[in-house]
Amino acid sequence: MAKKRDKVILVDTTLCTGCKACQIACKEWHNLPATEFEHVPGTYQNPADRNANTLMLMKFIEQYDKSTDTMDWIFWKDQCMHCTDAPCVEVCPSEALFTHEDGFVGFNQESCIGCTYCSKVCPFDIPRFETDTLTGSKYMNKCDFCQDRVTNGEVPACVRTCPTNCLEFDTWQNAVDKAYKRVEEIKDQYPNANVYGDTEMGGLHYIYVLTDKPETYGLPVEPKTDDLVSFRRDVVKPATKLLMGATAAGLLTNFIVASANYGKEEQETNDDTANGDDKNE
Amino acid sequence: MSKRKKTLVKRYDLPDMIMHWTVAVGFVLALLTGYAVFFEGTSALLVNEIGVFIRLLHRIGGVLFVVAPVLYFIFSKKRFGFLRAFKWSKSDLGWLLAAPKHYFVGGDSMPPQEKYNTGQKMFYLFAVVFGFLLAISGFILWFNWFSATAQLIFLFIHDVSAVLLTLFFFVHVYLVIFHPADRMSFNAMATGYMDREYAKNSHELWYNEVKAQEVKKMEKNA
Ligand code: HEM
Ligand code: SF4
Ligand code: SF4
Ligand code: SF4
Numbered sequence: 001m002a003k004k005r006d007k008v009i010l011v012d013t014t015l016c017t018g019c020k021a022c023q024i025a026c027k028e029w030h031n032l033p034a035t036e037f038e039h040v041p042g043t044y045q046n047p048a049d050r051n052a053n054t055l056m057l058m059k060f061i062e063q064y065d066k067s068t069d070t071m072d073w074i075f076w077k078d079q080c081m082h083c084t085d086a087p088c089v090e091v092c093p094s095e096a097l098f099t100h101e102d103g104f105v106g107f108n109q110e111s112c113i114g115c116t117y118c119s120k121v122c123p124f125d126i127p128r129f130e131t132d133t134l135t136g137s138k139y140m141n142k143c144d145f146c147q148d149r150v151t152n153g154e155v156p157a158c159v160r161t162c163p164t165n166c167l168e169f170d171t172w173q174n175a176v177d178k179a180y181k182r183v184e185e186i187k188d189q190y191p192n193a194n195v196y197g198d199t200e201m202g203g204l205h206y207i208y209v210l211t212d213k214p215e216t217y218g219l220p221v222e223p224k225t226d227d228l229v230s231f232r233r234d235v236v237k238p239a240t241k242l243l244m245g246a247t248a249a250g251l252l253t254n255f256i257v258a259s260a261n262y263g264k265e266e267q268e269t270n271d272d273t274a275n276g277d278d279k280n281e
Numbered sequence: 282m283s284k285r286k287k288t289l290v291k292r293y294d295l296p297d298m299i300m301h302w303t304v305a306v307g308f309v310l311a312l313l314t315g316y317a318v319f320f321e322g323t324s325a326l327l328v329n330e331i332g333v334f335i336r337l338l339h340r341i342g343g344v345l346f347v348v349a350p351v352l353y354f355i356f357s358k359k360r361f362g363f364l365r366a367f368k369w370s371k372s373d374l375g376w377l378l379a380a381p382k383h384y385f386v387g388g389d390s391m392p393p394q395e396k397y398n399t400g401q402k403m404f405y406l407f408a409v410v411f412g413f414l415l416a417i418s419g420f421i422l423w424f425n426w427f428s429a430t431a432q433l434i435f436l437f438i439h440d441v442s443a444v445l446l447t448l449f450f451f452v453h454v455y456l457v458i459f460h461p462a463d464r465m466s467f468n469a470m471a472t473g474y475m476d477r478e479y480a481k482n483s484h485e486l487w488y489n490e491v492k493a494q495e496v497k498k499m500e501k502n503a
Contacts, residue, residue, distance in 0.1 A: 093324035094332060113332020115318060116425065120432045135336045136423060139329055228433045232440065240319070240444045247448045251455045254385060261386045262461040 002203030006103025022158035029157035082205030123223035307345025366405035393485035
């Protein structure tokens with residue numbers, strides 16, 4: 001479980017105006033180039049998806065309710081969720097991904113070898129890659145929780161720039177408590193309101209106040225990762241080492257025993273040349 | 282008849298040897314680079330440029346490993362030679378039972394063998410089956426086909442095929458380079474020729490065939 005004092009970003013979607021200031025601030029702080037404009041029909045979302053140069057994306061969902069003839073316009077901030085039980089950290093071979101002492105999942109791009117294992121296990125489909133013609137992918141990129149700012153006592157760039165208090169930087173327990181209180185306050189207006197992130201993947205380090213069910217946002221209701229992740233860690237890797245060691249030891253034993261025995265036989269045959277037959281098969 | 286031919290018997294042609302050694306080089310390259318990523322001890326040392334280069338070498342190794350047998354299959358007259366690995370009989374069981382004594386202590390209890398003995402056939406079989414799985418799963422990982430969950434399954438298949446083939450590969454290399462009785466068979470794949478005595482003792486059935494052909498050829502020439 002996430003620790004009470006972990007650092008966390010609280011997203012109260014009811015306060016979001018969809019201004020995208022956070023999306024720009026994120027790019028600016030990470031010195032990432034603009035992505036070619038891509039017209040996505042019927043939405044303000046741009047670009048269509050996150051990429052190696054767009055670590056977070058404001059998502060725009062238009063919900064038309066026929067029964068009341070009303071329109072609901074949903075915004076939410078999409079980036080790495082910073083899982084406590086992060087499968088990406090588990091599979092990353094190069095220690096590019098790591099769990100920071102403040103609880104979030106940090107990222108050292110210089111260490112990333114582009115193996116794409118993280119993207120195979122992330123339940124939120126977060127990792128995006130800079131492509132490479134020969135090997136497919138050169139390196140991954142994702143929200144790093146502004147680790148350079150946070151470790152120096154600053155708030156993340158997106159939080160810093162948010163004009164409406166939709167984004168708040170807090171400790172984990174505080175944020176969860178605030179989120180539940182907020183859900184109580186808005187229940188009348190949004191009967192489906194709920195807190196997302198306090199139980200998922202051992203506790204996320206992004207806590208959301210959502211006005212509708214997670215499905216509406218395209219978020220997994222019960223995010224989980226494949227059992228193969230732990231099976232590879234607990235069984236396949238140790239077994240590989242064990243079998244390799246055992247085989248090497250067996251062959252060494254054979255070498256010692258066989259050398260002694262075959263040497264003996266050779267001598268016997270040499271002594272007994274009259275016999276003529278070479279036993280040394 | 283040259284002196285060389287008196288003590289040696291022809292076993293492999295140049296294309297056989299080129300294919301074997303290309304596969305071997307590709308396999309070793311893929312093995313070293315694959316396990317550099319697999320084991321935490323080595324993978325933690327990798328940084329971006331080195332890691333990408335290692336992964337590139339892995340792909341070069343993989344391509345060599347696949348391309349050599351494919352070209353061989355298309356161009357060599359012996360393309361169906363690998364089917365031998367699928368022909369099993371009762372005498373193979375006898376070989377397996379006698380093998381531990383033979384390989385540790387020595388002795389003549391082994392049933393007479395064809396061109397490939399039971400152990401070699403097993404390795405050949407492993408190479409064909411798990412080599413195929415390695416290649417398929419490897420290319421799927423490389424080009425990111427199918428869903429993330431499927432990818433994880435193919436990574437698992439790649440891991441398991443790799444370790445099974447690697448273990449048998451250790452045994453194979455050990456036998457032809459280090460084992461006191463079998464190390465002389467190394468020359469067969471290095472030069473194309475095998476020691477006549479060794480062939481007679483270790484591959485009797487095959488040797489008799491070759492002998493019969495040699496005699497026939499000589500009669501024709503005479
Ligand atoms: C036949 C063609 C092959 C292809 C196309 C291939 C491709 C791949 C790919 C794409 C990966 C994922 C990591 C990366 O992106 O570099 C990988 C990993 C690996 N490969 Fe291969 N490979 C091949 C053959 C082999 C062979 C012959 C071995 C020999 C033992 C091998 C052993 C491994 C190992 C141990 C890993 C690491 C898996 C892990 O970290 O869990 N591969 N391979
Ligand atoms: S959301 Fe995905 S990338 Fe982020 S910590 Fe969780 S598993 Fe890792
Ligand atoms: S792509 Fe990079 S960050 Fe992802 S698992 Fe591989 S090395 Fe780690
Ligand atoms: S925490 Fe930093 S990296 Fe993550 S979305 Fe906000 S600005 Fe971007």
